[in-house]
Amino acid sequence: MKVLIHVLCAAVAFVAVDMWKAPAAFAVQQLKKAGQWVSKAKKKKGRAYHRAIRREQLRQEALEMVRLHSSALWDMVNGGSRPLHPDTVVASSSEVVLEGEDPEELLREDDVPVDIETFRQLWLAYMEGTSEDERTPAGLNKRRLMDFILQWLGVPYRFGGTTAEGIDCSGFIRRLFAEVAAVVLPRTAASQYMLGMPVSRQELQFGDLVFFHTRRHAYVSHVGIYLGDDLFAHASSRGGVTISSLRSTYYSKRFIGARRLTERTLLQLAAAQRIVPEEVEIGN
Numbered sequence: 001m002k003v004l005i006h007v008l009c010a011a012v013a014f015v016a017v018d019m020w021k022a023p024a025a026f027a028v029q030q031l032k033k034a035g036q037w038v039s040k041a042k043k044k045k046g047r048a049y050h051r052a053i054r055r056e057q058l059r060q061e062a063l064e065m066v067r068l069h070s071s072a073l074w075d076m077v078n079g080g081s082r083p084l085h086p087d088t089v090v091a092s093s094s095e096v097v098l099e100g101e102d103p104e105e106l107l108r109e110d111d112v113p114v115d116i117e118t119f120r121q122l123w124l125a126y127m128e129g130t131s132e133d134e135r136t137p138a139g140l141n142k143r144r145l146m147d148f149i150l151q152w153l154g155v156p157y158r159f160g161g162t163t164a165e166g167i168d169c170s171g172f173i174r175r176l177f178a179e180v181a182a183v184v185l186p187r188t189a190a191s192q193y194m195l196g197m198p199v200s201r202q203e204l205q206f207g208d209l210v211f212f213h214t215r216r217h218a219y220v221s222h223v224g225i226y227l228g229d230d231l232f233a234h235a236s237s238r239g240g241v242t243i244s245s246l247r248s249t250y251y252s253k254r255f256i257g258a259r260r261l262t263e264r265t266l267l268q269l270a271a272a273q274r275i276v277p278e279e280v281e282i283g284n
Helices: 002-069 071-079 103-109 116-127 142-152 169-180 249-254 263-275
Strands: 197-199 209-212 222-228 231-236 240-245 255-260
Touching (some): 103 249, 142 222, 169 231
Antiparallel strands (some): 209 255
């Protein structure tokens, strides 16, 4: 009888231990999964944080470059402020994106990165080698144009955006001309492509607009402003307002043409806007 009691006690103990192990193992498994999820979330947040830090570093390096090499332009940059009007227009989830680059294609084919040193050399060539009032063919003051670009470097991309909270490619060009030339360009890259006179790639000059076919739904779907040495400034779907190279595989094979806006073009636009003032709000 004692032997039987011992056997029964051992069996009960074994079952109890086994029943305890199952939920304990399940709990441990869930804790591991939760830990992995938290770790992934932290890594994702960390990558976003580092990208934001990197954008700000690039902007600060550009501003420091200005401060060291041109006190006059530094005073202008330091005294200016970036507009922060809450007039951003954002596409709905069902709306077809007709402008900007495809981020995945851009990641694969944008193989000519532009570093800050390249941009510094270009800036010195234009800023230190030009007179105060030297202008582009469109009549834009080169110093004011570069000042605008430096202030907007790193601003995030947002389809339909028009402010420093987020801006798209045609919105960036439109804002540039509105603030530097006091002229409001049409809202889309396709309509901007209709302005001025065509220019071949070999004849590009500082201030010309460069256009690309980056979306299947629209032939003219991306625009930037040419700076020289195959570099152009634009609002990129991948990196926000940045400097890129026309030598990049992505932009080289999608380049469809350039347009040069002359002073006559801008005067005609300004005259039309004075006749129909309700159509010239920058936020539209």
